[in-house]
Amino acid sequence: MQNFEFYGPTHLVFGKDTIKELSRLIPKDRKILITYGGGSIKSNGVYDQVKQALQGYNVFEFGGIEPNPKFETLAKAIEIVKKEDINFLLAVGGGSVLDGTKFIALASKYTGDDDVYDAIMKHGKLPNSAVELADVITLPATGSEMNCGGVISKISTSEKLAFHSPHVFPKFSIIDPSVTFTLPVRQTINGIVDTFVHTMEFNCTYDVNSPLQDIWAMGILRTLISEAPKVLANPQDYDARANLFWCATCGLNYWISCGVPQDWSTHMIGHELTAFYGIDHGQSLAIVEPRLLRNQKVAKSYKLAKIAREVFGIQESVDLKAADMAIDKIEEFYNSIGMKTKLADYGINPQEAAEKIRERFKERNVAFGEKCAITADVAYDIVKAC
Amino acid sequence: MQNFEFYGPTHLVFGKDTIKELSRLIPKDRKILITYGGGSIKSNGVYDQVKQALQGYNVFEFGGIEPNPKFETLAKAIEIVKKEDINFLLAVGGGSVLDGTKFIALASKYTGDDDVYDAIMKHGKLPNSAVELADVITLPATGSEMNCGGVISKISTSEKLAFHSPHVFPKFSIIDPSVTFTLPVRQTINGIVDTFVHTMEFNCTYDVNSPLQDIWAMGILRTLISEAPKVLANPQDYDARANLFWCATCGLNYWISCGVPQDWSTHMIGHELTAFYGIDHGQSLAIVEPRLLRNQKVAKSYKLAKIAREVFGIQESVDLKAADMAIDKIEEFYNSIGMKTKLADYGINPQEAAEKIRERFKERNVAFGEKCAITADVAYDIVKAC
Numbered sequence: 001m002q003n004f005e006f007y008g009p010t011h012l013v014f015g016k017d018t019i020k021e022l023s024r025l026i027p028k029d030r031k032i033l034i035t036y037g038g039g040s041i042k043s044n045g046v047y048d049q050v051k052q053a054l055q056g057y058n059v060f061e062f063g064g065i066e067p068n069p070k071f072e073t074l075a076k077a078i079e080i081v082k083k084e085d086i087n088f089l090l091a092v093g094g095g096s097v098l099d100g101t102k103f104i105a106l107a108s109k110y111t112g113d114d115d116v117y118d119a120i121m122k123h124g125k126l127p128n129s130a131v132e133l134a135d136v137i138t139l140p141a142t143g144s145e146m147n148c149g150g151v152i153s154k155i156s157t158s159e160k161l162a163f164h165s166p167h168v169f170p171k172f173s174i175i176d177p178s179v180t181f182t183l184p185v186r187q188t189i190n191g192i193v194d195t196f197v198h199t200m201e202f203n204c205t206y207d208v209n210s211p212l213q214d215i216w217a218m219g220i221l222r223t224l225i226s227e228a229p230k231v232l233a234n235p236q237d238y239d240a241r242a243n244l245f246w247c248a249t250c251g252l253n254y255w256i257s258c259g260v261p262q263d264w265s266t267h268m269i270g271h272e273l274t275a276f277y278g279i280d281h282g283q284s285l286a287i288v289e290p291r292l293l294r295n296q297k298v299a300k301s302y303k304l305a306k307i308a309r310e311v312f313g314i315q316e317s318v319d320l321k322a323a324d325m326a327i328d329k330i331e332e333f334y335n336s337i338g339m340k341t342k343l344a345d346y347g348i349n350p351q352e353a354a355e356k357i358r359e360r361f362k363e364r365n366v367a368f369g370e371k372c373a374i375t376a377d378v379a380y381d382i383v384k385a386c
Numbered sequence: 387m388q389n390f391e392f393y394g395p396t397h398l399v400f401g402k403d404t405i406k407e408l409s410r411l412i413p414k415d416r417k418i419l420i421t422y423g424g425g426s427i428k429s430n431g432v433y434d435q436v437k438q439a440l441q442g443y444n445v446f447e448f449g450g451i452e453p454n455p456k457f458e459t460l461a462k463a464i465e466i467v468k469k470e471d472i473n474f475l476l477a478v479g480g481g482s483v484l485d486g487t488k489f490i491a492l493a494s495k496y497t498g499d500d501d502v503y504d505a506i507m508k509h510g511k512l513p514n515s516a517v518e519l520a521d522v523i524t525l526p527a528t529g530s531e532m533n534c535g536g537v538i539s540k541i542s543t544s545e546k547l548a549f550h551s552p553h554v555f556p557k558f559s560i561i562d563p564s565v566t567f568t569l570p571v572r573q574t575i576n577g578i579v580d581t582f583v584h585t586m587e588f589n590c591t592y593d594v595n596s597p598l599q600d601i602w603a604m605g606i607l608r609t610l611i612s613e614a615p616k617v618l619a620n621p622q623d624y625d626a627r628a629n630l631f632w633c634a635t636c637g638l639n640y641w642i643s644c645g646v647p648q649d650w651s652t653h654m655i656g657h658e659l660t661a662f663y664g665i666d667h668g669q670s671l672a673i674v675e676p677r678l679l680r681n682q683k684v685a686k687s688y689k690l691a692k693i694a695r696e697v698f699g700i701q702e703s704v705d706l707k708a709a710d711m712a713i714d715k716i717e718e719f720y721n722s723i724g725m726k727t728k729l730a731d732y733g734i735n736p737q738e739a740a741e742k743i744r745e746r747f748k749e750r751n752v753a754f755g756e757k758c759a760i761t762a763d764v765a766y767d768i769v770k771a772c
Contacts, residue, residue: 215604
């Protein structure tokens with residue numbers, strides 16, 4: 001096991017009918033800005049539950065945070081926070097709304113002279129505090145509800161970049177799995193793939209003698225595979241919805257990552273596909289991951305073979321053969337829940353995409369993965385095979 | 387899955403050569419009381435590492451906190467905290483030292499008129515704050531390093547009781563598994579059994595459709611079984627020591643307990659055996675658990691059968707038969723690492739012990755377990771079979 005540090009102070013409130021706990025969790029004197037997305041919370045009843053719980057509070061609202069939240073949109077919320085002296089941000093929605101709200105919380109405290117986007121996203125000049133924030137998370141996918149990171153896009157430069165700050169851990173997160181009963185199938189599937197790939201990014205690297213971490217990561221994969229068909233067959237299966245949400249949260253609350261090396265190169269390439277072509281985050285991951293695993297099969301053979309045996313029950317003693325079979329099974333799983341796994345499925349030319357991504361990675365002079373093996377040229381090979 | 391809340395703000399620092407991080411983690415202006423036990427930290431080098439890291443701090447010391455920490459001892463430390471205006475407690479040692487230090491931290495803030503022991507341990511009159519505390523934990527066993535509970539004994543009344551307060555979460559916990567290389571075998575074994583039983587208490591109850599929690603709990607059991615023989619064969623096997631320590635921490639940091647019912651009746655009976663006869667905590671659990679599981683076999687058959695199949699690889703399709711086999715395997719595992727599992731092994735008369743415990747549980751009018759099935763009379767039956 002590798003040395004590690006872990007810190008996760010978010011108070012999680014999970015279960016049926018938990019949105020009403022807002023009034024217990026937020027001090028009465030807070031001036032609250034509720035942030036949300038395109039308005040689905042108004043049709044599924046979440047907005048009404050939140051407003052009901054916050055009766056008597058001083059509440060402002062900011063809607064319209066889009067999937068892959070845009071800096072240009074968030075900048076408007078930052079103005080409101082400053083103008084109205086907001087001291088509590090409540091994100092109500094999915095990971096995009098929460099990621100955007102984390103950025104608002106941090107950027108509202110920025111006092112430097114540089115452009116605030118460049119300072120936080122590119123130059124590492126992060127403020128030493130943030131506006132207090134919490135969330136009612138309505139989409140099982142990003143795990144943003146128990147971590148201190150976010151991913152922000154910028155329209156003007158086609159960029160999609162991540163930031164992290166200990167000041168943006170949600171003070172609390174409320175998860176009521178029943179609010180996901182009415183999720184569009186596409187979002188349910190995206191969330192399942194996102195969770196699957198987070199878990200793979202944390203665990204599918206090389207062996208460091210971490211049996212417990214490996215079992216836990218494979219436990220998430222096994223649970224996704226067992227629960228996904230139940231949810232797709234019966235969207236109102238509370239237990240299956242709850243199990244999927246718990247997988248999503250545990251897929252990125254860093255519990256499974258303690259003491260093990262991490263990858264994240266599928267995400268790095270996927271972010272570029274989203275930035276260039278606008279495809280969903282989950283879709284981009286399902287396209288990239290099988291090709292990336294194939295490309296890195298030798299380096300990842302120990303973990304892939306373990307996944308083959310413990311997740312998919314494959315009886316194959318040769319690691320490299322088992323690894324190949326695991327990759328096939330993963331793509332089959334994605335396809336089985338209705339997720340497409342080829343660039344051509346979205347009308348994207350692999351050659352063109354590969355060239356664009358190679359160029360961008362070269363510009364930034366970056367290499368990704370647990371051993372920095374995913375250089376611009378390797379990324380080109382991977383995307384070309386997508 | 388059941389509704390649940392989770393909160394765990396402790397900053398964990400895990401790995402080789404991490405004690406030196408104390409100087410980064412404790413603000414320079416703190417007036418520190420180091421608490422420790424019988425002095426093993428002086429022979430194994432931990433004390434020197436701590437003192438080296440704390441050069442330049444204002445440091446007091448309080449040694450002599452015993453296994454099953456006694457209120458009578460802790461009261462002396464509370465006097466020092468008050469007299470010297472100590473504002474940071476650093477526990478250096480095992481779970482007993484840390485549990486005792488949590489009590490010191492809380493009791494030092496008590497201002498009521500009642501006896502402080504009765505107020506905290508019996509009447510639920512807990513202070514609303516505690517002295518800031520952290521630890522260098524040296525024994526993988528109690529998991530106290532990432533939770534907010536403690537267990538305290540009182541000599542004058544032969545009592546052993548638990549308390550919980552969100553104010554006694556360690557601010558940070560440092561775990562360097564290499565400090566366990568020199569642990570006496572008896573303590574290593576006690577810690578393995580303690581961790582095993584914590585995990586069982588959290589998971590071996592009844593089915594609530596919690597596949598991920600079940601896999602995670604069984605992951606701890608599997609890892610204990612795989613790593614214990616390695617540590618006993620080679621006490622300086624760093625990876626095996628690290629894996630055992632990580633199991634111990636995760637056995638009681640409440641990660642595996644999210645959304646599932648809990649038992650804890652083995653602990654309740656075990657505490658009485660320790661209080662009456664002075665046997666080690668781990669020893670008491672190894673004696674009680676197999677008999678308690680057998681007594682509750684029908685109610686626990688779903689989980690016991692799952693453990694039989696997933697932990698011990700038993701191919702038996704009838705749940706009750708598989709449950710019996712799992713209980714046999716658990717006792718075999720304890721015996722295989724050198725842990726005795728009968729009262730007679732310690733010269734204790736089961737009939738006498740059973741009567742004492744029945745009387746005490748009747749006095750207190752308590753019933754334990756996930757469905758309160760362990761009444762005084764059931765506890766009598768269980769202990770008599772030990």
